Amino acid sequence: MQPTDSSKFTEQAWDSIVKSQEVAQRFQNKDLEVEHVILALLEQEGLAQNILKQAKIEIPRLKQQLEIFTNRQPKTGGTQLFLGEWLDKMLDQAETCRVSWEDKYISVEHLLIAFAEDNRIGRRNIRNFNLDPQDLEKAIKDIRGRQKVTRQNQEEQY
Numbered sequence: 001m002q003p004t005d006s007s008k009f010t011e012q013a014w015d016s017i018v019k020s021q022e023v024a025q026r027f028q029n030k031d032l033e034v035e036h037v038i039l040a041l042l043e044q045e046g047l048a049q050n051i052l053k054q055a056k057i058e059i060p061r062l063k064q065q066l067e068i069f070t071n072r073q074p075k076t077g078g079t080q081l082f083l084g085e086w087l088d089k090m091l092d093q094a095e096t097c098r099v100s101w102e103d104k105y106i107s108v109e110h111l112l113i114a115f116a117e118d119n120r121i122g123r124r125n126i127r128n129f130n131l132d133p134q135d136l137e138k139a140i141k142d143i144r145g146r147q148k149v150t151r152q153n154q155e156e157q158y
Helices: 011-026 034-043 047-054 059-071 085-100 108-116 122-127 133-144
Strands: none
Touching: 011 034, 011 047, 011 108, 034 047, 034 059, 034 085, 034 108, 047 059, 047 108, 047 133, 059 122, 085 108, 108 122, 108 133, 122 133
C-alpha cells in the first residue's frame, strides 16, 4: 500500500508515516522502511507507548534495537526517499488488520500488529521480549476494549 492518502489513517498513524521520513533522513537511509515508522511511533507520546508498556515491552530497549538495525541499512548521499518493500508489505498487513477488526481507519494499533508480523525486523524484535503478535493484540484489546476505530482521532479516546 502506498502511504499517500491521509484520509485512510488516524491522525496518530498518519503522523508516524510523515515523521518516519524525518527518521529515515536522520539515519541517511535511502528507503523508507518499517523501522522508520516504528521509531517515529516510539517518539510520539500516546497510544503506541501505552500498548507496548501494557505488553511488557521495554520501550528504550526496543528503540535501541531498532536504531542499531537502522544504522546498518544502506545509506544515501541524497535527500530522495523511496518506499521500501517491507514498509509496503507492513502497510498492506495493517490494512488487512483494519478490515478484520472492522475499523474505518488504519490506526496505531494496526501498525503495531503489522510490525509484530513483519518478517524482516518486527517479529524478531517482538520475540526478544518473549512475545508474539497475539500477545500484542491482547494488550491492544485490553486498552481499547470493544471500541472500533470510527474517527481519525480515535486514539485519544483510550
